[in-house]
Amino acid sequence: MSLLKVENLSKEFNSIKAVNGINFEVNSGDILGLLGPNGAGKSTTISMISTLIRPSSGDILYKGESIVKNPKIIQKNLGVVPQEIALYPTLSGYENLKFWGNIYGLRGRVLKERIDEISEIIGIKDRLKDKVEKYSGGMKRRINIGASILHKPEILIMDEPTVGIDPQSRNHILQTILDLNKQGMTIIYTSHYMEEVEQLCNKISIMDKGKIIACGTKEELIQIIKDNNKITLRFDDVTDTLIQNIKTIDYIKEVKVEGEDIVVLSDNANNIFKDIINKLSQLDSEILSIEVEKPNLETVFLHLTGRALRD
Template sequence: MTNLLKIRNLRKSYGNINAVDGIDFDVREGEIFGLLGPNGAGKSTVISMISTLFKPDSGDVLYNDKSIVENNRFIQSDLGIVPQDIALYPTLSGLQNLKFWGRNYGLKGRELDEKILGVSKIIGIEERLKDRVDKYSGGMKRRLNIGVALLHDPKILIMDEPTVGIDPQSRNHILETVKDLNKKGMTIIYTSHYMEEVEFLCDRVSIMDDGKIIATGTVDELIEIVGSTFNVVLEFNIVEEELVQMLKGLENVQSITIDGDSLILNVKENGILKAVVDKLNGSKYHVVSMDVEKPNLETVFLYLTGKALRD
């Protein structure tokens, strides 16, 4: 597969904040590329620069080897953008919204009507097309938000956290839609802080934190980074710094993250529970419950940053 997009040493700062701090990655034609990271990692800023909305302080974005920082027209007609926020006109109907955005891309007449019909089937809102958007549920608004980006058959679709704040049914519908679009050949860049979505959808993933790419690869390649480590989630009667210090000294414990009344222990091998029980014997701390998580992108993020993905 050829590299459709090349991101080179991209930087963007706001005052003293380095929102994006010199990142590099490629997006291959026909793949679903995931950008995974917690809120504030810099994903939306990267997306805004790729979609030519923000100008980078330095670095370049090449689309088919042409700089879209210098001339955004190289990508405009090939690009569909699904912003994180609902970018629709709430007092207009779904149909009026689709017509407006379709016309902006030069569609008109029968072609526009056919595109609207096709897109409304994909996003599943045919029966509510004539209703005002402010009467839609959150999930329907999200789906229409996606539909607007599909009207002109873009070659590359950028989706920025498209499932934030919606019900599971709409979420599943959106994920299935993304899969279907990709099967038809559309290249998709998908950002999310939900690692399950990224694991489910993406061929390759870049993990971002504090404006930097900390790892890039397929989901399997990323999980291999953590090797045989896995997470043991222990819920205690009480969590204090003293407890964290006691457990940090245990053999095979890579890192410890506090999550409410629980501690997430990233460990190398089995048998940690016996060691924990032995360590806490006679102390005021008692294990209330325990769970063992297999390695996933969450584990990878925890392993690489020492932080939980949803912190």
């Protein structure tokens, strides 16, 4: 049985379908990456899983039980790292963690020990007494994460947890996520950084216009466009005759001119060198370089949505 199962989930706002009949499963120990351009429905989806808003239709099952009918069955086992910083700036880091620990029902020595553990995990122990308003953006993000895992949740939802932070804090957060996952925490992760998803996630769901349009491992998603190799050819002189000659190669699907480069899509990167050189032997143009770009998660995303992830 899956840990979390989303079934035909939809949400409408004033007749606009923000989420439109999506289905996916999260197994225990997964790091599921939820990808999509702005407006795809990611935030609405995780708000429904977080029990913050009710779906218009469909269901969400946690260990086989509906959290739409009974939100309390997941709430004590759920941690949420929101995109916005959910901290009190005039309180210290310690006071913020203590506040959120109290919300989760932690008290006394148990709470103190847990704050000590968390401050080690997020790497901010020496700054706990400082007010949050004195923290850098990266430090605020770390405390934000710390507050969400005080109660040792089974599922952690992270909505863009590395937005606008320095590289050192970002790397620390990514390593923290991997460490938490090794300790048994299941994570749902949204990001506008493709490289983060590739580094962290064992499963990826791509959303666009309120629907899940692809789901699988990175390798399974790349298989969707496995034959779309992008080859960039640079010449000393790009002529119409040269372009027409390249277009006559059977397995070339598309040819575009970008300045002095000719960009082609082909399902046969291996033979293109030989065939293009043969074509060039009939012309005066000299080839300066050839660069082959194999399909990756970014090209899959562009192929499926027509937009870059940050659009």
